[in-house]
Amino acid sequence: MSGELLVSRPFVDTRAVSHDLPPRSQESIIKENMFPSSGLATVGYRTAKYTPDEWGAKNNSTFAQATGDRDNAERIRYESKSLHKETETRTLRSQAEGTRYLGERLQEINFWQSELHRHIEELTREIEMLLGQKRRLEKALEATEIPYAIATDNLTCRERRLGPDLVKDEVEEQLLREVELIRSVQALLKKTLNQTVNQIRADREVKQTLEQDWCDKSQAYSMDVQCGRYSNQSMDIQNHPSSLQLQEHVSMRDSWVRFSEENVSLARREEQASVELRRLVEGMLGDVAEDLRAQCAAVEQAFTLRCQQLGEARARLEQHLAQILEETGAQERSIRMLRQALHDKEAPMRVAESRLYTRAQRPNVELCRDAPQMRLVGEVGEIFSSMQALQDQLSAARGSLRELEDTRMALEKDLSCKKHSLMIDEQKCMSLRTRYPTVLALSGY
Template sequence: MTSFPEDDRCPKVCTDIGAFKKADKSPEKALEEVKELEEQKPKEPEIVESHGPDETEPSSRPVMPTEEHLPNLKPGPDGKVDWTPLAKMTGTRPAVNKYSISRYSLSEWRKHNENVLDPEIITESNIVEYNAKTSMMQAFGNIDKQQSENFKRLRQKAKDIFRWKVEVERACKAITEEVEFLEIERQRLKGASRVLMLPESISKECLELRSNRFQPDLVSDLAEQELIKEMNLVSEVRSTLKNTLDKIEEQMAINKAAKHRIEYDWCDKAMAYNTESINLSLSTKSNTILFKPGSTRFGEYTAPLEYWEYFCRETVQNCEAARQKSADLRGSLNAILVNGGRKLRNQADRTDMALAETVAITQELSTKLEETLRDTLQRIADMELLISNLQDSVRKMDAAMKLAQTRLDNRNNWRPHGESVRDQPHLGLIEEVKKIHETVTSLLGQLKNAERVRQELLEKRIVLERDIASKRKTLNIDRDRCGMVRSHYPSASELAGY
């Protein structure tokens, strides 16, 4: 017996003698109620419960100021357990010793016996036995009927699958031949596209080479315009070939997809027909039948029967439509290739003429720049000589300035008293200093202008040298490198795919 109603169970069991739960009433009030009950009952000799040798009476235990004390609870005069509200109030039940067991109430004991003797499980076992026997009687009859019906359905399905399998085989053979024919045309067009890569790479190479020219020559001249036109024409022809090739490859993909679908459908139908044949040969006595967990679930791509009929017809019809469209697409590619090759060859001739004209102009300009550079170098030498002469003249003026200023200083410091007058010599010396200062200022101005002109000539020399180097690099690119690259330009027959 391990479970009892909450009402009959002690809320808290305490094993310490004299320890009690805090009561709802004060100890004084509880003591008065106990005394009143004792006065109403006849006097009986006190029954002293035996305790261990080490245990003492609750009354002998000192009462602490903070503890609550209640008298020792004992069984009543008739030996029955006291289940009064006092026991519930104190949170304890009467003491249990080794001679008497009065732990549980009579109502708890009776409830435990009722639970043990409950006949519910016996009744349930009788019901289960009846239901099981009835189910076994019905099961075998239903299963035999289902097996017979499903055998007829499987046989009819096998006939339908075989009929569609023959149709699919015929369509598969036709689309396979069409794929081979279209592949021949596709390889021819791809060969023409590969030849077109050469003029495209030549034009790109020329444009990239010309982009390496120095900054003064990075101009959009006639040669660059013709190269851009050539690139655009190459792009246009390539776009035309690519569109045609895309159509062929798209049709090839459609043909292969149709071929793949029809072959896949034929494989599915062959496997399905073999599966149905195996299923028709199986019975309950076959040695190969096994438990297959999860076999009752529908497959991931399971579809209704109406869709299967529609899918079979659609697969064959799509395959035939793709074959017919592919046959119509195989048309004349020769005209496209010949026209594109002729256009490219004519544009290449115009580009070569523009490059030759640009080379001639650059060569003439480079000659003029070299002549101008020689003149500039001569003027720089002359200007440096002039600057040297001006600097010498300024240095010579320093001696004259020192002489005039020394004379003035001597006259100002060494003429005593009344001799220090503003006479004509003194005024002449002052005028001399002024003239020398004006002359030096003018010479310094001329020197500054000469240095400025020399610096400008030096800058012009740098610009000329840079331009000459730029023109030489441009000539190297246009005449040598571009000319060598363009010498490998394919002919019109090669561009036409021959």
């Protein structure tokens, strides 16, 4: 047996490591192991033994360690329970706040969706009404072609008037005014039609923008509704660590609100522009129809007055022609009478001249200038004077007859012109003007 003294084993407490306790210092460990073993009791033994003091100290140390560990465990357990309640409360409050924010966001999105939907419906109605106005403008523009054709045809027909009737009268002036009015009306209708087409295009573009915005908000609303339905018991929830990172193109709430307000404001401007344009088109179509019908009435009144004047002129010409024809007949009878009178004077002239010639053959003193001789000479002179007067009167009658014939021909020609002009104005022009469009047709209905 060895005579060496055996020292006690160093005491190493492994519970500090197992229970995550702070390690004790080396000095405390040495103090716990400073009690030497009894030399006589350990003589002849290989193992070291503790003294009662060591045993008591060891128990006290164990008891103290257990007490400290128990207190530390109770403290940690209390802190864990408090932390659990605190985190649970904070998590529930944060989740409830997030749900509340989602609800407020849904209300805001729903408000803007309602605004967008209302303006989309309003723009749809405006587009439909503008399309109706566009069709009215097209029909009104098409309807003006008939008055234009009528007016130009009237002017062309009246160019075929003859002689002095080819005059620039009130009818022609009114027809020229009508042509200019129709041209200006057509230009105005075309300009208004282009404005209407542009406004319809603008309304459709704004409507498309609003519909796109409404679709985006509807999709966002559905997503937020889905997010609001998520709960801790939901089966379709999972971790998305990358969702904490904000995208670069994300918008801010102020810019989101400003974008929606700008869209609604743009829709309101286009709606107001559409309403004003519809009012303009409505009033313009009414004014155009009234102006065209008023000018048509003025032209027809001028035609009526002109036809009345032509009728009166024709009646007077017919009256003068009848008088001329009657006078021509009387003058022809007068000429025949004068010629007969001249013929009747030839026999008395031959008688008187034969008597003078025979008496000029009297012999010697019997050839005297007696009363019969003087009477015969006077008779011959009287008959010659009568015949000369009748001849002059016959020449005057024949001249008057020629003048009457010329006047008759002039009256007949003028009467023919009046009848021709009256036929053009009454049968050609005024009958064609019965096809003039009504106020409703000119208004685009």
